Amino acid sequence: MKKIAFLAGTSGLIGMQLLHQLIKDSGYDVIISVGRRKLALKHEKLVQIVGDMTGLMDWDLEEKLRAEDIGGLMFPLWEAIRNQSLQIHAFCTLGTTIKNAGSQSKFREVDHDFAIGFAVFCKKFGASKFLIVSAMGADPQSKIFYNQVKGETEEDLKIIPFEYLGIFRPSLLMGQRSEFRFGEEVAKIFMKPMVWFKLAKNIRPIYDHQVAKAMIHYANQEKSVKVEVITSGEMQSY
Numbered sequence: 001m002k003k004i005a006f007l008a009g010t011s012g013l014i015g016m017q018l019l020h021q022l023i024k025d026s027g028y029d030v031i032i033s034v035g036r037r038k039l040a041l042k043h044e045k046l047v048q049i050v051g052d053m054t055g056l057m058d059w060d061l062e063e064k065l066r067a068e069d070i071g072g073l074m075f076p077l078w079e080a081i082r083n084q085s086l087q088i089h090a091f092c093t094l095g096t097t098i099k100n101a102g103s104q105s106k107f108r109e110v111d112h113d114f115a116i117g118f119a120v121f122c123k124k125f126g127a128s129k130f131l132i133v134s135a136m137g138a139d140p141q142s143k144i145f146y147n148q149v150k151g152e153t154e155e156d157l158k159i160i161p162f163e164y165l166g167i168f169r170p171s172l173l174m175g176q177r178s179e180f181r182f183g184e185e186v187a188k189i190f191m192k193p194m195v196w197f198k199l200a201k202n203i204r205p206i207y208d209h210q211v212a213k214a215m216i217h218y219a220n221q222e223k224s225v226k227v228e229v230i231t232s233g234e235m236q237s238y
Helices: 013-024 053-058 061-067 074-082 104-124 145-157 182-196 208-219
Strands: 003-008 030-035 046-050 087-092 129-133 164-169 227-231
Touching: 003 013, 003 104, 013 030, 013 208, 046 061, 053 104, 061 074, 087 104, 087 208, 104 129, 104 145, 129 145, 129 208, 145 164, 164 208, 208 227
Parallel strands: 003 030, 003 087, 030 046, 087 129, 129 164, 164 227
Antiparallel strands: none
16 A cells, blocks of 8 residues: 545535546545545445544544444554555545535635644645645635635645645636536536637636546646645646
């Protein structure tokens, strides 16, 4: 066992694409999905650990891995994690909307608090790289609450001493969401034709699978920088 991936936000648009691509990627031996509930998906490389994300730092990872054990496979995995004898990449695609969250404070809890908590959790167990989906307009000084929270999350992640922090800022996402978002669907009608034009690469819509592929690509590159912002235009070729 040489390399594993921690993944949070698996049930979301990009998270699901990322999960499927990590499963297919022979470079990753195990994918540990961290979340509030399990997906109706089983695979020999996938381990799902669930619980209250507000108390993530109190989770007993060894206990949760052993609870998912089948045939004693989790013991060598836990030993490798405990001894930090393997490479760990962490991928975060956590995100919601204020409407779905119910309030600005609940939105901040998911998009900021859970993301930071997940990052600290992964660093605790030896993750060397952390890759997160942010937003095109992320800015801690923004007057738009959504962009402000995304920007604050980016800034707070920079404090955690990962060897590499990759921040992905996609534009409008194309893909099959599990829930209907009226405003997003209207925007797609007007912006989807831009996918076929070479102009405005950073603002034209991008497909979920392109973002997921870009995240895996950047995770597996040797990097001389500790923090990197990847624009939507840079993700378009994946």
